[in-house]
Amino acid sequence: MTTIVVSLGHEVIARSIEVDEVAAVTSRERPDVALVGLGDSSDHALDLIGEIVRQAACPVIALLETDDHAFVSEAAKRGVFAYITSGEAEQLQDSLAIVLRRFAEFQNLEGAFGRRALIERAKGILMERHAIDENHAFEMLRAHARSSNRKLTTIADAVVDGHRLLPRDPDAAGSAG
Numbered sequence: 001m002t003t004i005v006v007s008l009g010h011e012v013i014a015r016s017i018e019v020d021e022v023a024a025v026t027s028r029e030r031p032d033v034a035l036v037g038l039g040d041s042s043d044h045a046l047d048l049i050g051e052i053v054r055q056a057a058c059p060v061i062a063l064l065e066t067d068d069h070a071f072v073s074e075a076a077k078r079g080v081f082a083y084i085t086s087g088e089a090e091q092l093q094d095s096l097a098i099v100l101r102r103f104a105e106f107q108n109l110e111g112a113f114g115r116r117a118l119i120e121r122a123k124g125i126l127m128e129r130h131a132i133d134e135n136h137a138f139e140m141l142r143a144h145a146r147s148s149n150r151k152l153t154t155i156a157d158a159v160v161d162g163h164r165l166l167p168r169d170p171d172a173a174g175s176a177g
Helices: 002-007 019-029 042-054 069-077 089-130 134-148 152-165 172-176
Strands: 034-037 060-063 082-084
Touching (some): 002 089, 034 042, 042 060, 060 089, 082 089, 089 134
Parallel strands (some): 034 060
């Protein structure tokens, strides 16, 4: 399989790796995708898949010589993005293209959820501080973002970060000085 990967113009970072080393290697090398072959031990392959996914380093494709439904089921639980059973270059290239696109979509969706959570936290802080409802809190964020020509998430981040520096009781600020 290494020959096929190289023939497609990709670089092979590690041909064989221990589970306790995979996080450091993927962190250092920053691969676009990890190909994990079943090899002699399905447990080893599953542990590699789990560790790479846990580190969110990159998507993982499992390489199998034959269909192994039990392995595929367990690999799916651990976060594998795809698997292939063929050693054909075209199938690998197609799988790579699909996996890379789906991983980018996953990261974009994950980022959107993170931005949404940040805005929700900022609204909550404003609601508490100003005794206003959710709509007014959102309007405060949006108005400030527009007037300062900055992104809504930048303003929300500033509110959340600034909130950490403020005392819990607004009246405590006057008595602290």
